[in-house]
Amino acid sequence: xxxxxxxxxxxxxxxxxxxxxxxxxxxxxxxxxxxxxxxxxxxxxxxxxxxxxxxxxxxxxxxxxxxxxxxxxxxxxxxxxxxxxxxxxxxxxxxxxxxxxxxxxxxxxxxxxxxxxxxxxxxxxxxxxxxxxxxxxxxxxxxxxxxxxxxxxxxxxxxxxxxxxxxxxxxxxxxxxxxxxxxxxxxxxxxxxxxxxxxxxxxxxxxxxxxxxxxxxxxxxxxxxxxxxxxxxxxxxxxxxxxxxxxxxxxxxxxxx
Amino acid sequence: xxxxxxxxxxxxxxxxxxxxxxxxxxxxxxxxxxxxxxxxxxxxxxxxxxxxxxxxxxxxxxxxxxxxxxxxxxxxxxxxxxxxxxxxxxxxxxxxxxxxxxxxxxxxxxxxxxxxxxxxxxxxxxxxxxxxxxxxxxxxxxxxxxxxxxxxxxxxxxxxxxxxxxxxxxxxxxxxxxxxxxxxxxxxxxxxxxxxxxxxxxxxxxxxxxxxxxxxxxxxxxxxxxxxxxxxxxxxxxxxxxxxx
Numbered sequence: 399x400x401x402x403x404x405x406x407x408x409x410x411x412x413x414x415x416x417x418x419x420x421x422x423x424x425x426x427x428x429x430x431x432x433x434x435x436x437x438x439x440x441x442x443x444x445x446x447x448x449x450x451x452x453x454x455x456x457x458x459x460x461x462x463x464x465x466x467x468x469x470x471x472x473x474x475x476x477x478x479x480x481x482x483x484x485x486x487x488x489x490x491x492x493x494x495x496x497x498x499x500x501x502x503x504x505x506x507x508x509x510x511x512x513x514x515x516x517x518x519x520x521x522x523x524x525x526x527x528x529x530x531x532x533x534x535x536x537x538x539x540x541x542x543x544x545x546x547x548x549x550x551x552x553x554x555x556x557x558x559x560x561x562x563x564x565x566x567x568x569x570x571x572x573x574x575x576x577x578x579x580x581x582x583x584x585x586x587x588x589x590x591x592x593x594x595x596x597x598x599x600x601x602x603x604x605x606x607x608x609x610x611x612x613x614x615x616x617x618x619x620x621x622x623x624x625x626x627x628x629x630x631x632x633x634x635x636x637x638x639x640x641x642x643x644x645x646x647x648x649x650x651x652x653x654x655x
Numbered sequence: 656x657x658x659x660x661x662x663x664x665x666x667x668x669x670x671x672x673x674x675x676x677x678x679x680x681x682x683x684x685x686x687x688x689x690x691x692x693x694x695x696x697x698x699x700x701x702x703x704x705x706x707x708x709x710x711x712x713x714x715x716x717x718x719x720x721x722x723x724x725x726x727x728x729x730x731x732x733x734x735x736x737x738x739x740x741x742x743x744x745x746x747x748x749x750x751x752x753x754x755x756x757x758x759x760x761x762x763x764x765x766x767x768x769x770x771x772x773x774x775x776x777x778x779x780x781x782x783x784x785x786x787x788x789x790x791x792x793x794x795x796x797x798x799x800x801x802x803x804x805x806x807x808x809x810x811x812x813x814x815x816x817x818x819x820x821x822x823x824x825x826x827x828x829x830x831x832x833x834x835x836x837x838x839x840x841x842x843x844x845x846x847x848x849x850x851x852x853x854x855x856x857x858x859x860x861x862x863x864x865x866x867x868x869x870x871x872x873x874x875x876x877x878x879x880x881x882x883x884x885x886x887x888x889x890x891x892x893x894x895x896x897x898x899x900x
Binding site for chain 1: 700703705725729732733735737739740741743744745746747756757760761809819
């Protein structure tokens with residue numbers, strides 16, 4: 399029984415690895431499905447923008463509020479902008495955007511592909527000689543690779559704006575000083591650390607969601623299961639990989655812990 | 656054309672097909688009958704190489720397809736035209752785009768030529784007016800007819816036509832229309848395999864009947880033999896031909 403489970407896990411991991419690699423290689427290998435990619439970008443990017451803006455704005459405000467309260471007690475209120483900036487750009491921005499992306503876009507990818515499996519549309523593609531990985535997975539990977547970093551940058555900006563609003567209008571700090579603190583922390587190391595993560599998160603979310611969707615079995619209950627698994631697995635992987643990436647980036651960029 | 660030699664197939668722990676053997680020629684019109692879950696659709700998927708058997712051989716035109724790669728299988732699949740259960744139309748494409756899918760993918764036809772070809776195929780299935788409709792706007796019968804047109808566009812000269820439950824869920828009028836289209840397409844000695852649990856429709860389009868029960872073939876023969884087969888399961892199944900008052 400345990401041996402069977404291990405075999406199944408190994409087989410699933412192998413399938414996931416193959417799908418991820420073939421999906422990625424598909425970006426540079428013909429045929430190219432531009433229309434599908436643009437449609438996916440529209441769904442993933444434009445469709446998620448408002449949610450990301452809203453979530454980022456309030457996270458920035460909450461963070462700024464908490465920091466203002468704590469730092470005021472220590473007489474260090476002027477550091478609010480700097481800490482908000484570093485937290486948002488290096489950590490909170492990429493993770494928040496990725497979690498929202500996984501919840502909305504990842505779930506959508508898994509359920510769409512799952513329905514296509516159950517409705518024999520993927521079989522139809524194979525019968526027509528179309529590679530489902532190239533036609534379905536590659537456009538989703540590419541759209542995630544482009545859209546999640548873009549959404550993260552916009553989300554970061556809105557978090558900083560939220561932080562600014564609280565720092566200036568609630569905590570009565572100087573707006574000019576807030577922005578000069580932000581400018582100070584916008585150095586290569588911080589921007590690089592915050593920019594690498596969305597690419598990796600986007601790739602992982604797309605691969606996990608597509609894999610779960612394409613593994614759907616067993617009708618509507620199976621579809622529910624694969625969609626839930628896609629979101630849960632994506633979220634866990636985002637959090638775990640964020641820790642690992644942070645550790646690696648701090649080491650690479652020469653920060654001492 | 657198609658030969659199954661001692662084919663076994665299972666989904667996880669469920670044994671679906673047990674030692675299935677049969678052969679059929681390219682010009683035959685065969686119906687595979689049986690209750691739901693007896694492995695009828697599985698046979699179609701095995702013929703197309705969409706799944707692999709646990710053991711046994713599936714020979715298509717003299718070639719064993721069991722161990723072929725996906726690229727090699729696409730050559731085998733070109734010999735068939737398939738209509739999946741409920742049509743399997745692409746949800747995001749309208750009727751015209753669904754039918755034109757393979758023409759755009761694999762031919763260098765101009766948009767005008769594709770338009771002309773799509774209209775001709777839709778005329779064959781009686782849906783010239785549905786060009787711009789989306790799949791969700793189509794009835795069950797229209798779905799199947801668009802799927803037939805699309806399968807013909809994908810493979811203009813198939814050796815055999817495969818249908819997976821083409822009339823299930825349809826009212827008698829629509830089911831009869833689909834049967835007429837299938838018969839029309841089977842002219843010129845082109846064979847077909849229809850998987851169904853509707854004996855009445857199968858009788859209209861097939862000459863040979865294979866009956867599955869418990870993952871095994873319990874009957875393989877012609878219409879008259881099927882009707883008089885001394886097998887309780889078959890007699891129960893074909894009651895729809897002579898419903899009791």
